[in-house]
Amino acid sequence: MPGTYSQLLFHIVTSTKGRAPWISPDVAERLYPYIGGVIRAEKGLLYEIGGVEDHVHLYLRWRPNGRLSDLMRAVKAGSSKWVHETFPELASFAWQEGYSAFSVSKSQEDALKRYIRGQAGHHKTHDFRSELLLLLRAHGIEFDEKYVFD
Numbered sequence: 001m002p003g004t005y006s007q008l009l010f011h012i013v014t015s016t017k018g019r020a021p022w023i024s025p026d027v028a029e030r031l032y033p034y035i036g037g038v039i040r041a042e043k044g045l046l047y048e049i050g051g052v053e054d055h056v057h058l059y060l061r062w063r064p065n066g067r068l069s070d071l072m073r074a075v076k077a078g079s080s081k082w083v084h085e086t087f088p089e090l091a092s093f094a095w096q097e098g099y100s101a102f103s104v105s106k107s108q109e110d111a112l113k114r115y116i117r118g119q120a121g122h123h124k125t126h127d128f129r130s131e132l133l134l135l136l137r138a139h140g141i142e143f144d145e146k147y148v149f150d
Contacts, residue, residue, distance in 0.1 A: 004064055009047075009104040011112055012058040012072065013135065017094040018150065019128055021053035027087060031079060032056075038078045042071050047109070050116040052123045057116045059104065072099050096150060100132060102139045 016022050023031065028051070036046040039060055048059040058075075062068060076095040083093045104112055115122070122131070129149060136143055 006064040007106060008062045008064060009106060009109070010058075010060055010062055010068065011102045011104050011116075012060065012068075012099055013055060013132060014058075014072070014076070014099040015055040015096045015128060016053075017096050019054040019096075020092075022083075022090055022093045023051065023053050023056065027083070027090070030086065031083065034082050035075055035079050038075050039071065042066065042074050044071060048113045048116045050119045052119050052128075055128050057119060059109075059112050059116055068101055072101075100135065100141075102135065 032049045035049060035056070035058070039046045039058075043063050043066065045061040046058060047061065049056065051057050062071060080094060083090050087093070132148065133145070136148070
């Protein structure tokens with residue numbers, strides 16, 4: 001076959017360091033498009049982004065010749081630097097060390113986009129800890145809870 005055809009879709013969740021509430025609505029309004037630009041620069045495509053003060057959900061398409069870990073390193077490093085330069089009062093802003101990544105079926109795209117857009121309402125009744133544990137279990141990921149959170 002002369003070409004490579006792929007549809008590698010991911011739902012990625014990452015938190016601020018210590019789950020500090022640094023991502024206010026004003027910060028998010030500018031941070032989310034910046035993250036989209038980093039993903040495009042890495043030759044990915046961001047379909048949806050959303051979250052609350054202490055974490056972000058990304059729904060994106062990734063390329064078959066790239067490592068997801070490299071993408072997330074670029075997203076976190078670039079956006080941290082941008083936050084520090086754009087919001088000097090957030091000099092302590094940082095992302096947690098790791099992230100969670102889940103493969104997504106194209107057939108579930110609409111449901112995932114609604115879920116990501118509804119984060120503010122969702123987190124009125126669910127905290128980040130319970131949300132992440134639910135996602136890990138729903139995707140059949142083996143984990144030791146004592147190592148999931150810093």
